[in-house]
Amino acid sequence: MVENGTSTSAVVTSSKPDFSTLKGEIHLDNLTVKELQETFKATFGRETSVKDKQWLKRRILMGLTNSCDFSTTTLVIKDNGVVKKGKEEICNNVEHNISMDPEVGSTSENCENSPTFHDIRKENHSNATGMESQNYLVVDNYGSENTNTEQRATKRARKPTKRYIEELSEGESRDSCSKLISSVGHRAYSQPSTNMHATPGQKVGLDGRWLVRRDSLGGSGVQVPYVSRIRRSRPRENFMTLMPVTSSDKLYSERKVELEKELKNLNSYEYSDDDVVTMPAANGRLRRKHHRPWTLSEVVKLVEGVAKYGAGRWSEIKRLAFASYSYRTSVDLKDKWRNLLRASFAQLPAEKGMQSSRKHASIPIPAPILLRVRELAEMQAQVPAGDTGSDRNSAHK
DNA sequence: GTTAGGG
DNA sequence: CCCTAAC
Numbered sequence: 001m002v003e004n005g006t007s008t009s010a011v012v013t014s015s016k017p018d019f020s021t022l023k024g025e026i027h028l029d030n031l032t033v034k035e036l037q038e039t040f041k042a043t044f045g046r047e048t049s050v051k052d053k054q055w056l057k058r059r060i061l062m063g064l065t066n067s068c069d070f071s072t073t074t075l076v077i078k079d080n081g082v083v084k085k086g087k088e089e090i091c092n093n094v095e096h097n098i099s100m101d102p103e104v105g106s107t108s109e110n111c112e113n114s115p116t117f118h119d120i121r122k123e124n125h126s127n128a129t130g131m132e133s134q135n136y137l138v139v140d141n142y143g144s145e146n147t148n149t150e151q152r153a154t155k156r157a158r159k160p161t162k163r164y165i166e167e168l169s170e171g172e173s174r175d176s177c178s179k180l181i182s183s184v185g186h187r188a189y190s191q192p193s194t195n196m197h198a199t200p201g202q203k204v205g206l207d208g209r210w211l212v213r214r215d216s217l218g219g220s221g222v223q224v225p226y227v228s229r230i231r232r233s234r235p236r237e238n239f240m241t242l243m244p245v246t247s248s249d250k251l252y253s254e255r256k257v258e259l260e261k262e263l264k265n266l267n268s269y270e271y272s273d274d275d276v277v278t279m280p281a282a283n284g285r286l287r288r289k290h291h292r293p294w295t296l297s298e299v300v301k302l303v304e305g306v307a308k309y310g311a312g313r314w315s316e317i318k319r320l321a322f323a324s325y326s327y328r329t330s331v332d333l334k335d336k337w338r339n340l341l342r343a344s345f346a347q348l349p350a351e352k353g354m355q356s357s358r359k360h361a362s363i364p365i366p367a368p369i370l371l372r373v374r375e376l377a378e379m380q381a382q383v384p385a386g387d388t389g390s391d392r393n394s395a396h397k
Numbered sequence: 398g399t400t401a402g403g404g
Numbered sequence: 405c406c407c408t409a410a411c
Binding site for chain 1: 405406407
Binding site for chain 2: 312313314315330331334338
């Protein structure tokens with residue numbers, strides 16, 4: 001199958017997929033890692049350093065099935081590979097082609113049970129369930145195998161925070177000039193008559209202390225209650241000032257030691273003002289408390305940690321890779337990873353957004369690292385939460 | 398106690 | 405970084 005094979009010598013640096021390098025038939029199963037990487041490059045227009053054959057194959061096939069309109073090409077996906085469209089009737093069960101696992105694939109060649117590539121493209125018949133008739137290439141099992149794709153789409157619903165509710169309510173009551181009651185009345189009148197039966201959540205507290213509105217949060221369907229702002233104590237004092245002096249002293253000294261140890265590693269950046277509450281920065285703005293720019297080595301550690309343990313296992317990464325960095329909490333790691341993701345996906349394609357994307361980055365992250373971040377993100381998007389080996393069910397406890 | 402996401 | 409709902 002590799003006869004024509006991938007042109008291993010081709011060094012395409014274009015940023016766009018170049019299918020011209022995909023000559024003839026390609027049987028992904030038979031390709032070496034290097035060849036798979038070449039194919040990856042041809043498919044996605046960029047290089048990859050991932051050596052995981054399985055991943056590469058899956059990505060390539062996914063990329064092809066997703067982005068390539070096969071009706072306009074002479075290529076067709078078949079038997080775990082891309083082949084030239086032949087004259088023989090192609091009973092092409094995409095489901096089987098997309099599933100790279102040998103065990104699954106071994107069930108092979110029954111085209112009757114599941115929708116076929118052929119069927120869908122040809123007829124675009126609406127399915128019996130009437131749920132949705134899709135005229136794009138549907139790969140059955142695709143979704144179930146990569147449930148992560150769906151999971152990523154549906155973020156877990158999050159109730160608006162108390163503060164959000166309060167602040168929003170406060171703002172609105174300001175807008176309506178203390179005519180809270182009347183505005184509510186207006187709202188009620190404007191409701192369709194069928195709505196007079198308010199759901200429990202819509203009732204208005206007689207004392208006027210709490211009201212509930214129907215607004216939803218960002219279209220999430222989460223309803224935002226309307227409450228009058230209750231005066232709270234000031235948001236927050238500096239953590240240290242609230243601590244008893246005794247324990248404060250101890251923590252402070254402990255921390256100080258670590259800080260000073262770290263200072264040597266960092267390129268002698270001056271952090272003497274590190275633990276200070278809020279420092280007026282050069283531009284007159286207030287600087288955050290406890291701000292410590294991420295160093296390159298920290299970023300690298302983080303990336304490696306994500307590679308090893310997976311994104312989301314922040315406490316684990318914190319414990320195992322950042323044991324000596326006491327000032328980086330697992331939340332910090334998570335935050336930094338989020339920023340890295342943003343940077344890697346925003347900056348690589350076009351270097352335009354540099355201005356804005358750099359605004360939040362304390363240090364310039366070298367492109368190779370961002371590439372790695374990107375790869376990890378893509379890789380882990382394919383292999384959902386499932387671990388590649390280390391089972392933590394037994395590892396814990 | 399952790400994780401995810403908005404601020 | 406901070407804050408905090410969900411887990």
